[in-house]
Amino acid sequence: xxxxxxxxxxxxxxxxxxxxxxxxxxxxxxxxxxxxxxxxxxxxxxxxxxxxxxxxxxxxxxxxxxxxxxxxxxxxxxxxxxxxxxxxxxxxxxxxxxxxxxxxxxxxxxxxxxxxxxxxxxxxxxxxxxxxxxxxxxxxxxxxxxxxxxxxxxxxxxxxxxxxxxxxxxxxxxxxxxxxxxxxxxxxxxxxxxxxxxxxxxxxxxxxxxxxxxx
Numbered sequence: 001x002x003x004x005x006x007x008x009x010x011x012x013x014x015x016x017x018x019x020x021x022x023x024x025x026x027x028x029x030x031x032x033x034x035x036x037x038x039x040x041x042x043x044x045x046x047x048x049x050x051x052x053x054x055x056x057x058x059x060x061x062x063x064x065x066x067x068x069x070x071x072x073x074x075x076x077x078x079x080x081x082x083x084x085x086x087x088x089x090x091x092x093x094x095x096x097x098x099x100x101x102x103x104x105x106x107x108x109x110x111x112x113x114x115x116x117x118x119x120x121x122x123x124x125x126x127x128x129x130x131x132x133x134x135x136x137x138x139x140x141x142x143x144x145x146x147x148x149x150x151x152x153x154x155x156x157x158x159x160x161x162x163x164x165x166x167x168x169x170x171x172x173x174x175x176x177x178x179x180x181x182x183x184x185x186x187x188x189x190x191x192x193x194x195x196x197x198x199x200x201x202x203x204x205x206x207x208x209x210x211x212x213x214x215x
Contacts, residue, residue, distance in 0.1 A: 077103045085128040096124040112136070 077094035080087050080103035088096040088103035095106040097118035106125060107113050112132065113123050120132040197203075 077105050079103075085124055089124065089126065089128060092126070094125075096128070098122045098124060 075091070077088065077091060080091075080094065082101050083103065085096045085098065088094050093106055094103050095113060095118065096103055099119065099122040102118075104117065107117055112120065113125075117123075120136065123132045124130065125132070
């Protein structure tokens with residue numbers, strides 16, 4: 001056997017011995033006994049499941065407590081006075097009056113803020129670029145246009161219906177006249193045939209006034 005082959009055999013034997021030493025050191029060590037305790041916790045499956053369940057329950061209770069925590073109430077509108085319109089209208093319950101730079105509670109009892117509270121031209125609510133006076137004028141114009149459009153549509157529909165009914169009546173009248181004309185022509189034709197038959201067989205046409213003279 002050569003020296004190179006002998007050295008190769010010694011290296012392979014060392015490689016076989018090292019995994020066994022590592023396995024025996026960490027998996028068969030008395031420091032990690034099966035079913036024992038580690039860092040004060042039991043390593044059995046049932047204990048591990050109980051620990052995991054307790055952690056989940058604690059997390060659920062913490063999340064529920066955070067969800068039930070009430071949000072802080074918004075600051076009163078009066079505190080935003082003499083600031084700016086944007087800061088005041090961050091709260092939807094506030095009304096900004098640009099004439100006196102006051103932020104007040106919106107008068108919910110009234111649809112529109114009365115002039116005693118703030119003039120419509122100076123009142124802002126929701127967004128700062130909406131002017132109540134211009135908004136009312138615009139809505140009034142739009143409402144008037146919509147009402148006029150509805151009335152025009154109703155008038156056009158009624159007129160079209162009347163025109164349609166008149167056309168239908170005229171058509172019915174024409175059909176009635178045509179039917180009467182056909183009946184009259186047929187009656188005249190039948191009378192002519194009867195007269196031809198009487199003339200052919202020498203049957204005189206009976207005069208209705210002759211019977212009256214006989215009586």
